[in-house]
Amino acid sequence: MRNAVRRASRRRRNANYARGRKEGYPLGWQDGHWQGRCESVIRRALPVPEKRKIGVLYVTSGKGYPYSPIDHGIVSALHATASRVTVVTPDADIARAAAKSSPDMMIALDGMHLSVDKVQQVNRLGVRTAIWFTDDPYYTDITAGIAQNYFHVFTLERNCLPFYTERGCTRVSYLPLGVDPAAFRPRNTPISTRGEICFIGTAYWNRVDLFNRTIPLIAHRNLHISGMWWDRLAEFERWRSLIDLGVWMEPDATSERYNANRIVINAHRAHDDETFNQNRALIAAVSPNPRTFEIAASATLQLTDMRDDIVQFYVPDREIVTYLSPEELAHKAEYYLAHEEERQHIALNGLYRTMRDHTYVSRLNQLMDLTMNG
Incomplete structure (x- = not known):
């Protein structure tokens, strides 16, 4: 009796294995083939970053999620493209950080939590300051009073270019946000x-x-x-x-x-x-x-x-x-x-x-x- 039970159990395992292989192998091959095609595309497409001999002081949005992933992606990209990177939050002593690190430029993301007095202090140090607005045109009532304090204004909305120019900003550029390939990429999902x-x-x-x-x-x-x-x-x-x-x-x-x-x-x-x-x-x-x-x-x-x-x-x-x-x-x-x-x-x-x-x-x-x- 015990031998018969063992044989029956073995047959079930073998049948389950055969069915799993029959059903799973094609799906596994398909998923693997797709991931390989995606990886090939990424390797052909992604440029090799070159570090510039430039120092950057980066001021985070200070807003937490959902802005923190953007901060993270930008900081990661800065480390790949600039030789010196200093990261601070809006509540830090920005002028002191600039005086200590001697950056060539300062980049602020969003800027709504960053005092314009701090920006002006950095301007007086001769550092070129840039603001990258992330939510235009939905907060232009606020950003209208911030933009003119920066050397260069970047907006992700093309229709905001004349808006900032009319408010006295002499250098305004259109620059949509991008993507962090470490976060958004092909994945083999369950x-x-x-x-x-x-x-x-x-x-x-x-x-x-x-x-x-x-x-x-x-x-x-x-x-x-x-x-x-x-x-x-x-x-x-x-x-x-x-x-x-x-x-x-x-x-x-x-x-x-x-x-x-x-x-x-x-x-x-x-x-x-x-x-x-x-x-x-x-x-x-x-x-x-x-x-x-x-x-x-x-x-x-x-x-x-x-x-x-x-x-x-x-x-x-x-x-x-x-x-x-x-x-x-x-x-x-x-x-x-x-x-x-x-x-x-x-x-x-x-x-x-x-x-x-x-x-x-x-x-x-x-x-x-x-x-x-x-």
Whole structure:
């Protein structure tokens, strides 16, 4: 009897092994092949950073999350591109740090927590100061009073260039945020997390309107939405199972989610949304949000609403895919879910373009050139 039980148990193990190999081997080969293709693209695309003989004093945003990952990405890129880097917070004695480290330039991210008196003290030391505004045009009521204290102003929104020039800033440049390849990159995600379409972001009212109309068209797909305020949806209770409500994901988790889905939707925030908006000038936004670069860096197909400046950074239908209406979004999602080879081709093109042109190393090279040579 015992021998019969052992033989039966052995047969079950062998059957399970055979079934696991039959089902798992193709998936493992497919995942490994995809990761290899992505790695090949990254190695071809990423430029080798060259350190400049320059000293940089970097002042963090001082705001914590979600700004701290941007600070981290910029500091990492600075260490790759500048020979001397000093990092301080806005509440530090900035002038003393500048006098001690003798930087050639100071870069401040966001600048809303940094006293303009401290900036002026650094200016008097002969250090060229630069501010990089991260939330234009949504906080221009505040940044209007900050910008003129810096030698050079950088904004991620092209339509803000005349806004700052009209307020006395003599050196203003357009510089969107970039991506940190250590945070946003291709990943081999657990099978249990995989889906077809996802969106991660806050439910501003234009996004609510978009998804009120889009969800019924794509809900039959494996759809996942994550972020704040999605209970604003007209039929939230109907779609509750598709939504992680109130979740604010950090970069690694966000990149994991992007990688786990075959299509990631991008929808830009409206310039006149009244939610946490301090844009009394009603400056319309035409430039891509940071999510544009982060999705592309994760090697997934991006379906994004069309902003005027996107064509400066990506070629539509070759590196990303754009939509003009909920119906077009749904139609293109169905198309690319049914055409895997095309989907992968565009995703890899977007990955290449991002790693070649849109990392923080690339952005900081531009920022340092413009500040020091301006």
